[in-house]
Amino acid sequence: MSDCIVFDKSGVGPFLKNRIAQYAFEPKIFEYGIVLSCADGIVQISGLPHTRYGEILEFEHDIYGLALDLRQDGVGAVLLSDLSGLSAGSIVRGTGHVADIGVGEALLGRVVDPIGRPLDGKALNVTKYRQAECPAPSIMERAPVDTPLETGILTIDSMIPIGRGQRELIIGDRQTGKTSIALSAMLNQKGKNVPCVYCAIGQKASTIAQLVEMLTQNGAMEHSVVVASTASDGPAMQYLAPYAACAIAEEFMYAGMDALVVYDDLSKHAVAYRAMSLLLRRPSGREAYPGDVFYLHSRLLERAARLCDAKGGGSLTALPIVETMANDISAYIPTNVISITDGQIYLESELFNAGVRPAVNIGLSVSRVGRAAQQKAMKKVSGSMRLEVAQYREMAVFAQFGSDVDASTQGLLARGERLIELTKQPVQELLSLAEQVALLLAFSRGAFLDIPTRRVQERKEEMLTYMRRYCRRTLAQVNRSGDMTDADKEDMSDVMDNFLKIVRDRDSKQPKTAQEDTEHAEHQ
Amino acid sequence: MRNIIIRTAQSFDQKTISSIKARFEEILNVPLRCRVELDPSLIGGFMAFAGGTIYDFSFKTQLDTLRSERGKDGNVRLHRI
Numbered sequence: 001m002s003d004c005i006v007f008d009k010s011g012v013g014p015f016l017k018n019r020i021a022q023y024a025f026e027p028k029i030f031e032y033g034i035v036l037s038c039a040d041g042i043v044q045i046s047g048l049p050h051t052r053y054g055e056i057l058e059f060e061h062d063i064y065g066l067a068l069d070l071r072q073d074g075v076g077a078v079l080l081s082d083l084s085g086l087s088a089g090s091i092v093r094g095t096g097h098v099a100d101i102g103v104g105e106a107l108l109g110r111v112v113d114p115i116g117r118p119l120d121g122k123a124l125n126v127t128k129y130r131q132a133e134c135p136a137p138s139i140m141e142r143a144p145v146d147t148p149l150e151t152g153i154l155t156i157d158s159m160i161p162i163g164r165g166q167r168e169l170i171i172g173d174r175q176t177g178k179t180s181i182a183l184s185a186m187l188n189q190k191g192k193n194v195p196c197v198y199c200a201i202g203q204k205a206s207t208i209a210q211l212v213e214m215l216t217q218n219g220a221m222e223h224s225v226v227v228a229s230t231a232s233d234g235p236a237m238q239y240l241a242p243y244a245a246c247a248i249a250e251e252f253m254y255a256g257m258d259a260l261v262v263y264d265d266l267s268k269h270a271v272a273y274r275a276m277s278l279l280l281r282r283p284s285g286r287e288a289y290p291g292d293v294f295y296l297h298s299r300l301l302e303r304a305a306r307l308c309d310a311k312g313g314g315s316l317t318a319l320p321i322v323e324t325m326a327n328d329i330s331a332y333i334p335t336n337v338i339s340i341t342d343g344q345i346y347l348e349s350e351l352f353n354a355g356v357r358p359a360v361n362i363g364l365s366v367s368r369v370g371r372a373a374q375q376k377a378m379k380k381v382s383g384s385m386r387l388e389v390a391q392y393r394e395m396a397v398f399a400q401f402g403s404d405v406d407a408s409t410q411g412l413l414a415r416g417e418r419l420i421e422l423t424k425q426p427v428q429e430l431l432s433l434a435e436q437v438a439l440l441l442a443f444s445r446g447a448f449l450d451i452p453t454r455r456v457q458e459r460k461e462e463m464l465t466y467m468r469r470y471c472r473r474t475l476a477q478v479n480r481s482g483d484m485t486d487a488d489k490e491d492m493s494d495v496m497d498n499f500l501k502i503v504r505d506r507d508s509k510q511p512k513t514a515q516e517d518t519e520h521a522e523h524q
Numbered sequence: 525m526r527n528i529i530i531r532t533a534q535s536f537d538q539k540t541i542s543s544i545k546a547r548f549e550e551i552l553n554v555p556l557r558c559r560v561e562l563d564p565s566l567i568g569g570f571m572a573f574a575g576g577t578i579y580d581f582s583f584k585t586q587l588d589t590l591r592s593e594r595g596k597d598g599n600v601r602l603h604r605i
Contacts, residue, residue, distance in 0.1 A: 019590075028580035028589070032573065047576050093578065 033075060033092040035059070041234045042279045045092050046074040054098045054133060056115070061085040064115070065092075066099060066236050069280050076280055078236035080115060099133065101244045102126030103251035108195060111212055111226040114240040119228055120212075130251055132243040136302035143308040145342075148373045149260065149317050152188035152430030153181065155360045155423040158382040158440060159389070160345055163373025164258045165306025165315035169337055171322045171329060172347030176359050178321045180427045181345065182262040183211070185319060187220045188430045189260060195252045196224040196260045199245035202238045202268035205230045218428060235279075238272035246303050249316050253305075256312035261304065265321040266297060270333045287332050294336050301340050329364075343367040357424060362389045375433055377484035381440040385419070392416020418448045421456040431464075434478035438467055441489070442496050450504070463499055471495040528556045528574040533566040533582065548574055 033047030043065055049072075051057070057065045057077050063086055069076025077092075101116040104126055111120040114132070118124040145163035162168045162185075170178045186196040198215075200208045208228050215221045225248055229241040242263045252259040263269070270293055277290035285291045297320075304318035322337050327348060329338065338344055343366045352359035371379060391412055398405050399413050422443060425431070431439070442448070442463060448456050467475065474491045478484050484492075528548055530541065545558045552575055563571075568583035 023590075025586065026589075028578070028585050030578055030580070031576055032578045033576075049576065091578070 030093050030096075033057075035086065035088050035090045035092060036074070037088060038079075038086050040279050041079045041236070043077045043079060043086070043092075044074060045077060048075045048092065048094060051075050051094050052098055056080075056095045056097050056099055057092050058095050059086055059092050060090045066240070067094070068236075068276070078239075078276055078280070079234055080236050080240075081234070098131055099240060099243075100129045100131045101247050102128070103130045103248050104128045107225045107248055108223060109221050109225075111208075111228055113233075114227060114229050114237050114244040116244070128251070130247040132240055132247050133299075134247060134250065134303065136299065137305045137307060137311070141305075141308055141311050143306050143313070144372070145306050145315075145369050146372050147258070147306075147315075148375055148378075149185070149194070149258070150188055150192075150433060151181070151185040152432070153184055153358055153425055154431055154436050154439065155358055155362070155425075156181070156345065157374075157433070157436055158378060159362055159386050160343065160360070160365050160367045161370065161374040161378070162317065162319075162343075162367060163306075163369040164317050165304065166343070166367070166369045166373065167301050167304050167318040167320065167341040168367060169320050169322060169341040169344040170347070171324060171334060171338070171344050172359070173324055173327055173349045176347040176349050176352045177357055177427075178323070178347055179211075179264055181347075181358055182264065182319050182321060183214065184427055184430060186215070186224060186260065186262065187218050187428065189223060190218075190220055194223065194258050194260055195249070196220070196262070197245045197249040198224060198226045198262045198264065199242050200226065200228045200230070200264055201241050201266070202229065202231050202233075202272060203264065205232070235272040235276040238269060239276055242266070242269055242300055246300060246316075246318075250303060253307065253314040253316040254312060256314045258315045258317070260317045260319070263300070263318065263320040265323050266337055267323045267333055270296065289332065293333070294340075297337055298340050301337075342369055355424070356420060357426075360423075362386060363393060375482035377433060377437045377478050377482060378440075380484055381437050381444065385440070388412075388416060388419060392420070414449060417453050418456050419443060421453050422448065422460060424457065432475070432479050433482065434475035435464060435467075437478060437484055438471075438475065438492055438496070439464070441492060445493065445496065447496060447500055451507075459503065462503065463496070466499045467492070467495055470498070525555050525557055526552070526575060527559065528572060529559050529561060530570055530572050531561040531563045531566065532570040533562075533564060533568045535562060536560075536570070544570070544572065548572060548579075 031048055031050055033045040036044045036046050051067045051070060053067065053070055055067045057067055059065060064080045065077035066080060067075050067077045101114070102124065106124065106126050110118055110124060112118055112124065145165040147164045149162045149164045150157055151162060156162065170181055172178050186198065189196055208226070208230065212221065212226055215224055227241055227245040227248065229237040245261055245263065249259040249261040270289060273293065273296055274289050278284060278288065282290050301318055301320060304316040306315040307313060320337060320341065322334050324331065324334050329346065346361045346364040347359045348361045351361060395409055395413055396416070422439060439460065447463070448459060451459060471492055474488050478488055528545065530544060541558065541560060545556055549556050556574065566582035566584045569581040571582050572579040
């Protein structure tokens with residue numbers, strides 16, 4: 001590390017003279033302890049009777065640790081960096097700072113570690129610090145959640161809407177698209193004055209680098225902060241990471257803004273906490289997790305809230321991610337976090353492998369804030385969607401056998417299949433409120449029922465392009481007001497009808513293949 | 525009777541050491557057994573270890589404090605890169 005002096009007009013000379021004139025010799029008087037033993041990242045220290053819980057301790061050679069075990073005759077600390085250079089008998093002192101992190105606008109666009117050191121190679125200038133552990137807003141400081149946080153994903157915004165100030169869990173097996181949903185939500189906050197904080201807990205450094213690259217390419221890094229504790233960081237860093245990320249996001253919340261924080265993922269967080277607790281010889285409980293593993297997550301997630309106007313009216317939305325094993329949502333950590341959050345988005349690997357991406361299982365997903373956090377326009381078009389999808393799922397088994405089903409069930413299957421196809425969406429393709437409303441309106445008017453399922457995406461793209469061109473003003477109006485007036489609806493319907501006429505004419509003029517002919521006949 | 529360790533940057537003469545020891549005996553109100561160590565990395569001054577507390581009068585710490593001060597100064601900032 002090197003130091004550099006930044007000049008301003010007045011120059012170095014007067015600065016140094018001023019500094020020397022102001023200088024007063026102040027001896028440092030502080031308590032110290034002696035390292036008794038260090039093993040497995042845990043250091044046992046003798047002395048330091050006035051250490052506070054969670055205080056950062058400074059060892060020799062610039063090594064830092066967290067005091068997590070306070071006893072009458074000493075302290076047990078977990079190291080925040082590598083063990084190398086630490087020897088028994090060396091001196092330890094308290095810094096007086098309980099774990100804190102630099103916060104504020106200076107962090108936007110940056111990648112930092114859980115104690116605030118920049119990881120992207122540039123200097124970081126913060127003016128304010130905030131403690132990583134901080135009490136959640138009290139009951140009277142909160143206001144109900146009534147404003148939507150748009151993720152840009154059709155499935156979620158229509159059927160599992162998320163509000164600002166809500167905690168919505170994203171849960172599923174590995175490689176089911178959990179991080180992708182969270183990232184889509186972050187990308188969609190561009191230009192909406194919603195700062196986002198992404199907390200990577202125990203992930204590969206290469207994955208985090210890819211993520212930062214993706215955010216940068218999509219212009220989302222300007223309103224985002226990444227707090228990274230990689231897999232090679234010790235358990236203490238991984239333990240601290242989500243609290244640090246929450247502190248950064250809280251700062252925006254108390255400044256009156258709506259912030260978003262993503263914890264990816266809390267399963268690894270619980271594992272790191274377990275490792276640390278076992279090494280500190282704390283009693284273990286179910287699955288060897290310490291007794292307070294529920295409290296570990298509940299105190300973190302309670303800090304996400306919607307504040308009342310007296311406190312600035314800001315909010316913090318949390319999207320924790322939990323990884324399940326073999327789709328088991330009744331395991332220990334998943335059930336803990338499900339009971340803490342205000343709903344979950346359940347991703348299934350079966351759906352993912354079948355090509356339904358985002359692989360959301362609508363039946364098991366819920367948003368406990370629900371319709372209160374939906375724009376009026378969306379409420380008008382998405383009323384019966386959940387029911388339709390649920391009914392489709394029930395009947396879908398019959399469709400597999402191609403068995404004889406009656407006409408109404410056939411209709412249900414046809415609609416359901418096309419609705420699911422409509423909800424398939426690539427990660428970086430985000431839909432605004434108006435576009436989603438337009439799609440659902442089109443679906444309810446039968447725009448997708450006359451084509452085979454595999455052509456739904458094509459028609460969806462074409463329709464969106466057409467509407468973005470010929471219906472721009474109405475779409476902008478719906479986006480702005482959040483509502484779809486009768487006039488808007490009529491306008492969009494007219495444009496849709498025009499579009500459908502064009503494509504249907506075009507299709508009828510093209511020679512059909514034999515397969516298309518039979519499919520078309522079946523679905524009449 | 526307690527122990528005090530005085531770690532000096534350069535070797536101090538006996539008179540200075542005795543006066544330091546006497547002053548600490550006054551502050552801590554207990555007779556002290558003194559041990560002197562040499563540590564040139566302190567650049568100047570001394571550090572005293574007594575009763576679980578460090579009394580740091582070394583120049584090195586003063587310079588480190590100046591360097592790491594969290595942007596308290598007005599015009600020019602010293603950045604850690």
